[in-house]
Amino acid sequence: MKSFEELYQRHNRRVYSLCLRMTGNVTEAEDLAQEVFIQLFRKIGSFRGESAFTTWLHRLTVNQVLMHFRKRGVRLEQTTEDGEAPIQIVKGTENPNAMPVVDRIALDKAIAQLPPGYKMVFTLHDIEGHEHEEIARMLGVSVGTSKSQLHKARMKLRGLLRQQIKPK
C-alpha cells in the first residue's frame, strides 16, 4: 500500500486535472479521480510496460471519464441547441481588437461551459496534446468528427472568452 500511495502522490494532480477539464465540475472530478486510482490498483498487474506508465494511466483516466459520460447518456455529438443556451455574441458587440491575453482562470471557466462533446475533444487535443487519430480511436468516432468538434469547441471558446472580457 505504501508504494501505491507513492504512485498516488506522483500522479494524483495529473489524473484530477484531466477529470476536471473533461467534466468541468470539482466534485465529479474528485469522484472520478478516486475511481481511476481504485481501477489502477485493480489493474496495475496488467500493465505490461509496452507504453509509458503515464500514457497507460492517461488512457485509464480517459476511459473512466468516457464511461461516466456514457452512464449519464452524454453523446459526443450532443451539443446545446441554439436559442436554448444562448452563449452567442450579438453582432456588433464583438471586441474589434485581437483576443486579449488568454489567462488560466478565464480559459478554465470557458472550458467548463463547453458542451460535453466539445469539452472532451478540446481537452484531449489542445490541452493534453493528442492527435486526432488517437482521439478518434479513444472516443470511437471518425477523425473528421474529432476535427469538426475541435473547430466548434474553439469557436465557442472564442465567443465565451470574448464575452468574459466584454465591458459591462
Added chain:
Amino acid sequence: MKLFSSATRNWVKSFSVFLLLALTVGAAHLASAQQKVSRHYPAGKNVRLELKNIAGTITVETWARDEIRVTATMDNRKVNFNPRQTDAGLVIDIAADNRGKVDVGDMNFKIELPARSSVDLETRSGQITVSNIQGDLVRAHIWTSGDITLSGINAARVFATNTTGDIYFDGEFSSGGTYEFKSGKGNITLRLPANCGFRLVATAPTKEIKMGPFWHPGMKLVSEGRRITGDVGDGRASVTVTNYQGTINFLRR
C-alpha cells in the same frame, strides 16, 4: 357627503394609474425574461417518463394522443435542456445537464402523455402534480419543500416522498401493488374507494393517524398509537405511510 377632498382624490387617482403602469411594466419584463420551450415526442402505449428537475413545478397530465408534449418555462435562459429519448421513453435530467452551473433558477414543466404511462419525477424543490396516470409506476420525490398531489391514479407502484409539504393521493390500490408515502413535515391525505384492500403500516410519531371509515377493531396500535398496522379489506396491496411531524388522514371517496 364628501369623505375626501378633491386634492386627495386626484392624488389617489394618479397613484392608482402609476401603480397600474408599474405592475404592467413589471409583468411584461417578467414575461420577457422567461423562456418557454415546447417539444413533442412520439410515445408508445407503456411509455416511461423520467424527469429530474432542480427547482420549479412539475405538472403531469394525460391526453388521448400517442405522444408526449413537454412544455418547459425557465427563468434562466442559459439553462441546458436536453431531453433524451430512450427505448423505454423519455429522460429529462436538468440536474445532470446543468452540472456545475451556479444558479439554474426555477424551471416549470407541464407534461402531457398517454394515460398508460409510468412517471418517475424528482426535484430538489417545488410542487409535483400528477393526474389520471394508469400505468405501472408513479414516483414523485421532492428532496426538500413542495406539495405532492396525485389524483385519479391507478398504478401498481406509487411512491410519494418529500421533506416538507403536504402529500395528497386520490386513487386506487391494485391487488399486489406497493404504495409508499412519506413526509418529514406536512399532512398526508389518502382518498380511497370504500372497497379497496390493503395491508397497512402507518407511522406518525408526533401527530394523529386518522383512519376514518377504514378503522376496524382488528387493527393493531403500536407504541401508544404512534403506529397502526393491520389489513383493510382483502389486504392484497402493501401500503406504508410515514410522517415524522404531521398527520396521516384516510378519507373515503
Added chain:
Amino acid sequence: MNCEQYQELLSDLVDGFGSGEDRNRIESHLSGCVACAEVRDDFVAIAGYCHEHRGEYDAVPNERALWLRISNTIEAENAVRAKESVPSGASSWFRLMNRSWQLSFGQLAVAVAAIVLVVSIATVASMKQLYSGGSNVRTAGPTIGTNNISLDDRYRQQKQAIAYWKDRVELNKARWNPEMRDTFDRNMTVIDTALNDSMKQLTQNPHDPVSEDILNDALNDKVALLKEFADL
C-alpha cells in the same frame, strides 16, 4: 467559398495541417478579411496558450482526504476478497475441519471421555458463578446492552458519513443562492428534529420500535439529502 467555410479550415491551418494549396487559398483570404483573420488570431492564442501550459496541473482540493477515500475502498475490497478466498488459502483450521478422520475404538473412547470431562467442568463452573453472583448477571441485561450498542454503532457509522457529506456541502454552499440555502437549512432542521425526537424517545424506552425505525429512516434521509446537495 464564404467566410464560414474558410473558418472551418482555420483549425487545420493553426494545427499545421492542410495542403499547400489550401494554405495559400486561406492565407490570401485572410489578408483581405479582418473577421476571419481575427478568428485565426484567436485560435492561435487559445491553442498557443494551451500548448505553453501543457503539463501544468490543478491541485486536488484535499489531496489527503481523497487518498483516505481511495485507500479505505481498496482495503475494504481486500478484506472482502481475503474472506472469500479462505477455502483456497487452506488455513490450518480449514484443513483440520475438512480432513477425514479414521480412529481406532480405543482412540474414540478416550476422545469421548475427554469431551464429557470438559463439558462437566464447564457446567459446574458456570452453575457456581450463577448462584454466587446471580443479581449481577441479571442487572447486566445482555439484551438491552447489545441492542444499545448496535444502535449506537449504527448511529456512529452514519455520523461519520454525515460529517463527510456535510463537509462537501459546506464547501459548495457559499455558491448557492440565499433561497436555496434557506430551503436546505429548513429541511435539514425537519430531519434533525425527527432524529432528536426519536433519540429522546429511545433514552426513555430503548425498545420502542417506532422510534428505532424513525431514527434509522431519518439518518438515511439526512445522508441522502446531504449527498444530493453535495454536488450542487
